[in-house]
Amino acid sequence: MSEQDQAAGLRKWANLQRQQQQTEGAVDVAAAEPVSEHTSPLLSPTVAAAEEPTTVAPPKPKIPLIVVGLPGSGAAQVSKVKARLGQWSTLGRSWAGDPDDWDIRIVMAETSDLAQLRDQYNRWALWISSDADTFAAMFRTLRLLHERGGPRRLLALHEPHLPRQGLLDNLREAADYYLNMELLVLAR
Template sequence: MSGQDQASGLRKWANLQRQQQQTEDAVDIAAAEHVSEHTSSLLSPTVATVEETTILAPSRPKIPLIVVGLPGHGAAQVSKVKARLGQWSTQGRSWAGTPDDWDIRAVMAETADLAQLREQYSRWALWINSDADAFAAMYRTLRQLHERGGPRRLLALHEPNLPRQGLLDNLRGAAEYYLNMELLVLAR
């Protein structure tokens, strides 16, 4: 797949995310106006104010993101992923939202129920290390995903200064050519 096709696909996905967010926001505002309109005459001003505040700031469900390739589990690994999503957000990539919008779930590529997870979750990412053995380890992870019925499309998560040329392009090309998998690389 050419770089232009990848960029086009990512723009479509980002636009869809933006449209869904706008629709959710419109529904939230309409619901808040409706409740405010009907409760303000029935409740005292103090209670109505609390009620409106609660309705205007509902907690949205977090977006699940399944991440494979993390070197271990725990809060430190999740923090790395959230930090990268936060960096993309500050770079103007609105689809990334805020780091707290995401429910990061680390999964091992060897997991027996990988095909079931693929059916249940649509957003997957591969954490790419930048050490000397990164290509071999990441390709092995992608191959395991392929063999166990994992996702065919993953977002490449990596350190911010990792250039596209080299590891990322080689890994993306190998995934596409040998495994028929799409690795979305967002490096500059």
């Protein structure tokens, strides 16, 4: 896949994320019921409430992101993912948004219900570390996802200064060629 095709695919994915966020945040004003002039005095607001209007926005729903490739599923792992999303946000990647807007869920590739999770969640990521055995471990994880009905498209979450040439490109190409999976690698 050429770099232009990959960039176009990534822009399309980011635009889709923005559209989904806007759709999730939209309020259906037409569905609100009109207030009748003949409401019961028990339901009318008190004088104090009328003087101090309080607008409490409903909590913004968190965006689920399923992450595979991390050893364990503790709070430290979730913090690593949120830190990386925060770095992308700082770099101007609007799709990353606020790291606290994400509901990070760590899943092991060995999980027996991957197909059900794939049907339930559409945002998946592969955490890629930079140690010497990373390629073999990550390809094994991708192969397990492939064999167990996992997602076919994942975002590559990697350490900030990991160069694209080498590990990331090799992993992306191997996933595409051998497993027919798309690994989205973001350039800095």
